[in-house]
Amino acid sequence: MFHRRSIGALVSMGAVLMTLAGAQAFDETRYPDWSGQWKKPPGIGNQWDQTKRAGRAQQAPLNAEYQAIFEASLADQAAGGQGEDIRITCVSTGLPRMMTAVRPFEFVVTPNVTYINSENNQPRRIYTDGRAFPKDEEPTWPGYSIGKWLDTDNDGHFDTLEVETRNFKGPRVFEATGIPLHKDNQTVVKERITLDKASPDILRYEITTIDNALTRPWVVMKTFHRERDVLWYELECGENNNHVVVGKDFYFLSADGYLMPTRRDQSPPDTRYFKTSK
Amino acid sequence: MFVRGSIAIFALMATLSLTTGAACAFDATRYPDWSGQWRRPAGVGTQWDQTKRSGLAQQAPLTPQYQARLEASVADQARGGQGDDARVSCITAGMPRIMTGTRPFELVVLPAITYVYGEGNMPRRIYTDGRDFPKNDEPSYMGYSIGNWIDENQDGKYDVLEVETRNFKGPRTYENSGILLHQDNQSIIKERFYLDKANPDLLHIEITSTDHALTRPWTVVKTFRREQNVQWAEYDCAESNNHVAIGKEYYFLSADGYLMPTRKDQPPPDPRYFKTGK
Numbered sequence: 122m123f124h125r126r127s128i129g130a131l132v133s134m135g136a137v138l139m140t141l142a143g144a145q146a147f148d149e150t151r152y153p154d155w156s157g158q159w160k161k162p163p164g165i166g167n168q169w170d171q172t173k174r175a176g177r178a179q180q181a182p183l184n185a186e187y188q189a190i191f192e193a194s195l196a197d198q199a200a201g202g203q204g205e206d207i208r209i210t211c212v213s214t215g216l217p218r219m220m221t222a223v224r225p226f227e228f229v230v231t232p233n234v235t236y237i238n239s240e241n242n243q244p245r246r247i248y249t250d251g252r253a254f255p256k257d258e259e260p261t262w263p264g265y266s267i268g269k270w271l272d273t274d275n276d277g278h279f280d281t282l283e284v285e286t287r288n289f290k291g292p293r294v295f296e297a298t299g300i301p302l303h304k305d306n307q308t309v310v311k312e313r314i315t316l317d318k319a320s321p322d323i324l325r326y327e328i329t330t331i332d333n334a335l336t337r338p339w340v341v342m343k344t345f346h347r348e349r350d351v352l353w354y355e356l357e358c359g360e361n362n363n364h365v366v367v368g369k370d371f372y373f374l375s376a377d378g379y380l381m382p383t384r385r386d387q388s389p390p391d392t393r394y395f396k397t398s399k
Numbered sequence: 400m401f402v403r404g405s406i407a408i409f410a411l412m413a414t415l416s417l418t419t420g421a422a423c424a425f426d427a428t429r430y431p432d433w434s435g436q437w438r439r440p441a442g443v444g445t446q447w448d449q450t451k452r453s454g455l456a457q458q459a460p461l462t463p464q465y466q467a468r469l470e471a472s473v474a475d476q477a478r479g480g481q482g483d484d485a486r487v488s489c490i491t492a493g494m495p496r497i498m499t500g501t502r503p504f505e506l507v508v509l510p511a512i513t514y515v516y517g518e519g520n521m522p523r524r525i526y527t528d529g530r531d532f533p534k535n536d537e538p539s540y541m542g543y544s545i546g547n548w549i550d551e552n553q554d555g556k557y558d559v560l561e562v563e564t565r566n567f568k569g570p571r572t573y574e575n576s577g578i579l580l581h582q583d584n585q586s587i588i589k590e591r592f593y594l595d596k597a598n599p600d601l602l603h604i605e606i607t608s609t610d611h612a613l614t615r616p617w618t619v620v621k622t623f624r625r626e627q628n629v630q631w632a633e634y635d636c637a638e639s640n641n642h643v644a645i646g647k648e649y650y651f652l653s654a655d656g657y658l659m660p661t662r663k664d665q666p667p668p669d670p671r672y673f674k675t676g677k
Contacts, residue, residue, distance in 0.1 A: 211489060211637035229507065229514065236507070236514075238522045246631070261633040355521070355539035358637070359489040365643060368656025378646025381672040392667035394659040 152270070152279050153316060155228040158353070159324055159345040167223050169295040170341040176298040187301050187334035194299030201384035203371050205299030207292065210366055211358035213242060215262030215293045216286050217310045217330050222345060224356055235268060235282065240356045247284050260290040260306060273315075284312040295330075303334035322347040429556050430548070431594060433506040436631070437602055437623040445501050447573035448619040454576035465579055465612035472577030479662035481642075481649050483577030485570060488644050489636035491520060493540030493571045494564050495588045495606055500623055502634050506592075513546060513560065519634035525562050538568040538584060551593075562590040573608075581612035600625040 161171070168175035176195060183191055194204030208214055214221075224240035233250035247268040258265055264286040270279040289306040302308050309331040317323035326343040363374040367390045373381045380389060439449070446453035454473055461469060472482030481487055491497065502518035511528035525546040536543055542564040548557040567584040580586050587609040595601035602625065607618040641652040645668045651659040658667065 213633075213635050213638075229509070231507070236516075236522075238514075240521075243519070243633075243635075244516050244522055262635065263633070353524070355491075355541060357490050357540065365645060367643065367652065367658055374645065375672060379672055380645055380668050380670065382674075386674065389670035389673040390658050390668065392658060394653060394657055395667040396660075396664065 151272075151277065152230055154321070155230060155316070155324070156349075158225045158227055158348040158351040159222065160225045160348055161222055162344055162346050165344075167221055167297060169218070169221065169300065171343055172341075175296055179296070179298075179300060181295065181300045182336045182339055183300070183334055184336050187303065190301050191299060194301070198298070201387075205292065205294050205301050206297045208297065209362070209364035209371070211362060213262040215289065215291070216245075216264050216266075216308075217328055218293060218295055219245070219263060220312070220326065220328060220343065221296065222343075224354070225348065226345075227351075240354050241358060247282070249282075254287055258288055260288045262290060262293065264289045264308070264310065281313060281315040284310075284314070286310040286312070301334055302330070302332045305333055308332045317344075322349075429550075430508055431556070431558055432599070433508060433592075433594070433602065435600075436503045436505055436626040436629040437500065438503045438626055439500050440622055440624050443622075445499050445574060446576075447496070447499065447578065449621055450619075453574050454578075457574070457576075457578060459573065459578045460614045460617055461578070461612055462614055465581070468579050469577060472579075476576070479660075479665075481661075483570065483572055483579050484575045485572075486575060487640070487642035487649065489640055491540045493567065493569070494523075494542045494544075494586075495608055496571060496573055497523065497541070498590070498604060498606060498621065499574065500621070502632070503626065504623075505629075505631075518632055519636055525560070527560075532565055536566055538566045540568060540571065542567045542586075542588065558593055560590075560592040562588075562592070564588040564590070579612055580608070580610045583611055586610040595622075600627075 165171050166175065168179060169181070170179050173179050181191070190205065194206070197204040198206075203209060213219070219239065219242050222239065226237055226239035229236035229238060233248065235247040235249060237245040237247070239245075242263075245263050245266065247266040249268040249270060252267060254265060254267060265288045266284050266286040268282050268284040271281040271283060272279050273281050287309055289302075289308050291302060291304060291306045293302045293306075293308075294300055295302070311329040311331070313327040315325050317325055324345040324347065326345060327340065328343065329338050329340045331338045365372040365374055365380060370387070370390065371383050372387075372390070373383050375381045382389075439445075443449045444453065446457060447459075448457050451457050455469070459469070468483060472484070475482040476484070486492055492499075497517060497520055498515075500517065502520075504515055504517035507514040507516065511526065513525040513527060515523040515525065517523070521541075523541055523544065525544040527546040527548060530545060532543060532545060543566045544562050544564040546560050546562040549559040549561055550557050551559050565587055567580075567586050569580060569582060569584045571580045571584075571586075572578055573580070589607045589609070591603075591605040593603055595603060602623045604621045604623070605618060606621065607616050609616045643650045643652055643658060648665070648668070649661050650665075650668070651661050653659045660667075
């Protein structure tokens with residue numbers, strides 16, 4: 122994982138554009154300056170609700186069935202397993218978890234799409250061109266996001282981006298402890314993104330998750346801090362990943378390159394397809 | 400891997416912007432229209448030089464040492480190994496290989512930066528704000544790219560983006576046959592992006608690799624065709640990746656979740672760290 126310098130105050134992440142095709146006039150002064158790099162505040166971990174500790178302390182409004190799945194996840198993790206968290210395979214965490222911003226992210230605001238580039242995820246596209254949700258799209262981990270710019274104080278400038286995201290696949294969890302979303306993947310995630318009125322270097326990020334694993338919509342308010350002197354890292358999840366998954370079993374790679382158990386008395390992988398055994 | 404609808408002609412990939420920081424005015428009409436989605440032409444595979452077959456037929460101008468490595472890689476792959484291709488671990492291919500365009504890509508042109516969004520890759524940043532290469536940046540698979548817009552025919556509009564990329568880490572290969580770049584990672588990659596003069600729906604990227612594994616700079620011209628009716632797929636390499644690397648050995652996962660050998664008489668993984676063996 123390495124870092125690379127990027128652009129500072131003049132960068133284009135918050136830039137607002139005119140289409141070259143010339144079909145749409147676009148007033149760039151109407152859009153907020155979200156340039157730079159956004160990071161979790163100091164001291165905030167990777168929990169879903171930044172105001173609470175991870176795990177049970179999140180008090181996720183899970184229904185009884187999914188609370189039991191969550192409890193089993195915690196128990197499995199305590200025994201050395203991964204529980205419901207499959208991030209060690211490097212598969213995308215998808216929404217809403219990717220907006221935990223384990224790694225810093227940037228916005229690339231353009232007239233029809235706002236991109237969210239983060240160090241450990243592929244770019245997320247939020248379409249702001251007025252389209253409706255497509256009817257025949259196949260589901261994805263980050264879902265399909267449609268956004269709308271708002272001028273909430275009627276001063277002629279957009280200050281808030283509201284986003285709705287649907288059409289997911291799974292499994293997905295809110296955080297590493299394994300707080301699950303429903304396996305039917307009918308999740309609807311609503312986001313409201315705006316700068317703090319008192320400090321333009323603080324981003325307020327409200328996320329409401331509506332999901333059949335929950336007894337009510339779960340609303341959290343995340344805060345991110347702007348870094349203007351930007352450094353980007355190249356984070357390759359697959360690089361130096363010492364987790365090995367064989368079927369439904371998780372193992373660990375030792376420093377000398379051998380498989381190790383991740384739990385007490387775990388058996389090595391079944392080698393039935395090999396002619397010889399060591 | 401799934402498909403999602405995206406923007407068509409009016410998309411913002413080629414859009415040009417004014418920074419909201421308002422530090423520099425930007426003339427949107429000066430930039431070429433590279434909007435849409437760029438794909439390899441029909442019938443072209445993932446070989447480095449699109450005009451030749453992959454492997455030895457590429458006639459890469461390798462030094463004797465690296466020619467021997469290529470031949471060993473090709474021989475290992477013929478036996479079921481991976482040779483010098485580490486892509487099965489889902490680590491990024493890095494530069495220059497990512498510009499093979501194995502999956503479609505998008506170009507988002509902004510005043511200070513051009514993004515290359517390839518399906519399955521993190522964003523590549525090409526800085527066009529006049530900066531120099533940083534002196535203390537850590538190396539990365541993608542390298543650090545600096546671009547310069549050129550008005551070649553002096554008609555007041557840019558038509559060529561010249562890019563130089565340095566500061567790599569490795570190992571990196573040109574293609575999956577395992578044509579290696581030198582392990583000193585001192586590669587310099589120069590690119591020229593431009594539209595075909597007769598057909599604006601064809602993009603040419605001339606790529607010149609200067610590397611100590613080569614006896615001379617290796618120049619190839621790649622061609623991509625524009626797709627106006629854009630659909631983006633979610634390509635998550637780690638999803639359904641049936642390759643398992645343990646130490647220096649590669650194995651395969653069977654459909655029923657067991658390890659399988661990838662070459663004749665390959666022994667199973669050494670279970671020395673397990674109390675019990677199956």
